Amino acid sequence: MTKDRTPLRALGELLAALEARLERHPHFPDLRNLRGLARTYAGEYEGAFADFIEALRVHPQYEAALLNVAWLHAQRHEPELVRAVLREPRGRRLRPALRAHLLVLATHAASGAEPALQVLDTHAPAQQPAEEPFLELDRLWLSVELGRWDAVDKQVRRIVSWQPGVGPLFRRTGLVGPPAESRAAFATWSDCYRGNPNVATLLREGARLRAAGAESAACQELLAWSAVLSLDLCEYWLTVGEQHDLEARDVDAETAFRQALQVDPSRAQPYIKLGQLYAACGRPQESIRELQHAAALQPRYADVRYLLGLLLEDLGQFEESEGHLRTALDINPRYTLARIALGTMLATRGRDREALKHLEQVRGDGVDSADLENHLAALYERLGRPEDAARARERALAPEDNADLD
Amino acid sequence: MSSQDYRINAEVRRFLVSRWVDVSSLQIGTTNGVVYLMGSFEPMVEDALERVGHVHERDPSRRLLRLLMLVEKELRRLRGVRDVVFHLRNARRKGGIWRVQGPHGEVSLTDASRERGKSRGAGDVQVAAPKDEANDDEGPDTAASAG
Numbered sequence A: 001m002t003k004d005r006t007p008l009r010a011l012g013e014l015l016a017a018l019e020a021r022l023e024r025h026p027h028f029p030d031l032r033n034l035r036g037l038a039r040t041y042a043g044e045y046e047g048a049f050a051d052f053i054e055a056l057r058v059h060p061q062y063e064a065a066l067l068n069v070a071w072l073h074a075q076r077h078e079p080e081l082v083r084a085v086l087r088e089p090r091g092r093r094l095r096p097a098l099r100a101h102l103l104v105l106a107t108h109a110a111s112g113a114e115p116a117l118q119v120l121d122t123h124a125p126a127q128q129p130a131e132e133p134f135l136e137l138d139r140l141w142l143s144v145e146l147g148r149w150d151a152v153d154k155q156v157r158r159i160v161s162w163q164p165g166v167g168p169l170f171r172r173t174g175l176v177g178p179p180a181e182s183r184a185a186f187a188t189w190s191d192c193y194r195g196n197p198n199v200a201t202l203l204r205e206g207a208r209l210r211a212a213g214a215e216s217a218a219c220q221e222l223l224a225w226s227a228v229l230s231l232d233l234c235e236y237w238l239t240v241g242e243q244h245d246l247e248a249r250d251v252d253a254e255t256a257f258r259q260a261l262q263v264d265p266s267r268a269q270p271y272i273k274l275g276q277l278y279a280a281c282g283r284p285q286e287s288i289r290e291l292q293h294a295a296a297l298q299p300r301y302a303d304v305r306y307l308l309g310l311l312l313e314d315l316g317q318f319e320e321s322e323g324h325l326r327t328a329l330d331i332n333p334r335y336t337l338a339r340i341a342l343g344t345m346l347a348t349r350g351r352d353r354e355a356l357k358h359l360e361q362v363r364g365d366g367v368d369s370a371d372l373e374n375h376l377a378a379l380y381e382r383l384g385r386p387e388d389a390a391r392a393r394e395r396a397l398a399p400e401d402n403a404d405l406d
Numbered sequence B: 001m002s003s004q005d006y007r008i009n010a011e012v013r014r015f016l017v018s019r020w021v022d023v024s025s026l027q028i029g030t031t032n033g034v035v036y037l038m039g040s041f042e043p044m045v046e047d048a049l050e051r052v053g054h055v056h057e058r059d060p061s062r063r064l065l066r067l068l069m070l071v072e073k074e075l076r077r078l079r080g081v082r083d084v085v086f087h088l089r090n091a092r093r094k095g096g097i098w099r100v101q102g103p104h105g106e107v108s109l110t111d112a113s114r115e116r117g118k119s120r121g122a123g124d125v126q127v128a129a130p131k132d133e134a135n136d137d138e139g140p141d142t143a144a145s146a147g
Helices: A006-024 A029-041 A045-058 A063-075 A079-087 A096-111 A113-123 A135-143 A149-162 A163-173 A179-195 A199-212 A216-230 A232-246 A250-263 A268-280 A282-295 A303-313 A317-333 A336-348 A350-366 A371-381 A386-397 B003-018 B058-074
Strands: B026-030 B035-037 B083-088 B093-094 B097-102 B105-110
Touching: A006 A029, A006 A179, A006 A216, A029 A063, A045 A063, A063 A079, A063 A096, A079 A096, A096 A113, A113 A135, A135 A179, A135 A216, A149 A163, A149 A179, A163 A216, A163 A232, A179 A216, A179 B105, A199 A216, A199 A232, A199 B003, A216 A232, A216 B035, A232 A250, A232 A268, A232 B003, A250 A268, A268 A282, A268 A303, A268 B003, A268 B083, A282 A303, A303 A317, A303 A336, A303 B058, A317 A336, A336 A350, A336 A371, A336 B026, A336 B035, A350 A371, A371 A386, A371 B083, A371 B093, B003 B026, B003 B035, B003 B058, B035 B058, B058 B097, B058 B105
Parallel strands: B035 B083
Antiparallel strands: B026 B035, B093 B097, B097 B105
16 A cells, blocks of 8 residues: 555644644534544544544434444444444434445454445445445445455446546546556555545545645645545535635636536535625626525525625615525524624614614624624614714724623 | 625635634624624634744644734735624633633733724734733733733
8 A cells, every 4th residue: 555645644633633623612513523533544443432422412313423433333343333333223214325334334344345245235236326325435445355456447437437527536546547556546545435435524624724724736636535435526526616716716616616516406505605606706696596596405504595685685685685684593593794784784774773673782792893883873873862872983983992701 | 795895705714714714613794894703713723823924832822812813913904804893702802902711711912003092993903912911820801011
C-alpha cells in the first residue's frame, strides 16, 4: 500500500479540529459520530464506541451512528455484536439493503472476504446494479481483498455506466489507470473503505479544512476520494460547488451545483445552493425560482424561507415576503435575522405597531445595534412616544454600553 | 436587503472561512450594509490565529477573543460594510471590552479605539490587545485600560 497517497493521511489534524469543536459542543450528535469515525481509523476503538453511543443517546434514530456501531464491532472482529445490532429494534427497522450490508460485515469479520461475497451474492446479484451504493462498494471491497482484478475491472465499468460522472473521479484517484498503479490505488481505497462509505463524510470535512487553508489541489483530491468511497455524486458536487463559491468562482460553483441537481433532483440542497449563489450574484428571479423548488421539497427549512422573504421584498412582493418570513419564524422562533427583516419590512409598510413588537423583541433578545435603535427611534416617534425615541437615539450612539452581560 | 447586501453576505462568509472561523455555528446576515453575526463564534482549528500569521496564543479564550477582534477589524474594511453587529452566545462586548467565559473564569480583551471613544461603524477599529492588556483572572471587570 502506498501510505503517502492515502486520503486519510491528515487524520490527526482533522481529529484535533473535531476535538476542539467537541469541547464546545460535547453532545452534538453529528460531531460525535464524525469523531467516532476518525477515532476508529486512528485505532482508538474505545473512544470511538463511546462517541457513537453518545450520538445515539442524543438522537436515538441516528441511522449513520447505528451503522457505525455495527461497523466498529466488525473492525474489532466481533461478528456476534454486529448481528446483535441487526436484532435490536432499530436494526430490524433498517432498509433491507442496509441489513444485507451489515450481514456482509458480520460475515467478513467472522470468516473473511470469500464467505462475505457469497452472502452479498444472495442479496444483490452481481449482474445487476445494487439498489444501494453500499452494496456496490462492498462488492468492490471484497473483490479487491480477494485480488480478483477482473471482477474489480468489470464492476468499475458497470458503476461508471450506471453513474457516468464517477468515471473521471476513478481516473483522478488512480483507481482506473495502468494496472500496477490501479492496484496500488485500490489497496489505498480498500484500506479507507473497510466496509464503511461514511468515511466520505470524514474526507469532506478534511476537504473543508484544506479549502480554508486555500489548498485547492489537496481539497479537490480529498473530494474525489470521498466520491469514489461513497458513490454519492450529489454530495460530491455540492461540496465542490461550495469550494468554488468560497473562492468566488461563481461560474464554476453554478456548474457544480447544477451537476448535483442533475444527479439527484429530489434533494433540496442543490436548489438551496443555487438560490444562495444567484442571490449573491444579483440574479434575484433565478434565485427565487430555485428557492421555491427547495421550499417545495423541504417546506420546514427556515433559511430558505428567510432568503425568499428578503428577495420577494426587494421585488415589492410584500405579502409573499411576509408569509415566508413568518414561516421562518414559525419554524424557528429564535431566528433573529428573520425577525429583523420582518420588523423592518413592516415598518416600511407603515404597520408600525406590529413592526415595533418584532424589533423590540430583537432588542430584548440582546441584539445591540445602532441600526436597530434608529429603526426603533423612528417607530417611537411615529407612534407618539418621544421619550422612548430619544432613549433609542441615545442607545444608537453607543449601544454596546447598554448590552447586558451574562 | 439590496443586491449589494447579498454580495456583502457572500464576501463575509468567504472571509470568515479564510480566517478559519467555523461558519456552521453562525447565522450571517446583512441589511443595508450592516453585517449581523449571530450564534457561536468558533475557530475551525485551534491554531487559527497562527494560520493567519499571528503569534501563538496559548490560552484558548484569549485565542478566541484575538481572532474575534481581528475578524471584526477586517470585516469593517470590506467594501459596503457600514457596521458589524455581533450577537454571540460565547462572547460579549461592553464598553469596548470583549469578554468570553473561559474554563478558569472570564477573560477579557480591550478594543483600544473604543476606549478612546470612537463611535461604532466608524469603519476602522484598531485592535490594541497586546498580551499585557489581556487578563484572564476571575472577576467582573478585569481588562486593563487601553491607551
